[in-house]
Amino acid sequence: MNTFDRPQPGPQLPALIATSLGMIEDCGGSTDGPWLLVDSAAQALWLVRAGRPERGWTVSTSSxxxxxxxxxxxxxPGVHRVAR
Incomplete structure (x- = not known):
């Protein structure tokens, strides 16, 4: 994948989104608005809205x-809240 190519949703992404939704709700967070998901295995960041990936970016997590x-x-790893 070229560094500037947008990642494509893989077959594991719906399950990862579902698991993340549960984790966010368990922490008392809201999933009503958009939220971000880092898929470290795919080295991708996803903007998720209404439980669906809206847009993705290639990222690099720690080696x-x-x-x-x-x-x-x-x-x-985990659920992190962006303060600003």
């Missing part, structure tokens, strides 16, 4: 994998 330990250098 150290998913890791939320302080100082690990990994990409922290």
């Amino acid at each position: 150290r994998g998913l890791d939320n330990r302080d100082g690990s250098g990994g990409t922290p």
Whole structure:
């Protein structure tokens, strides 16, 4: 994939969106508006609206994998709220 190509939704994306919706709701978050989903396996960021991927971008997560330990250098997994 060229760095500037838009990612295409893979067959795993609907299940990933469904799992993420549940996680957001479990944290007391709202999925009424648009939200962002990082698919680290596909190195893609998705704008999700009404439970469907609206637009995607290629991203690069840490080469150290998913890791939320302080100082690990990994990409922290989970639900994160953007304050601004």
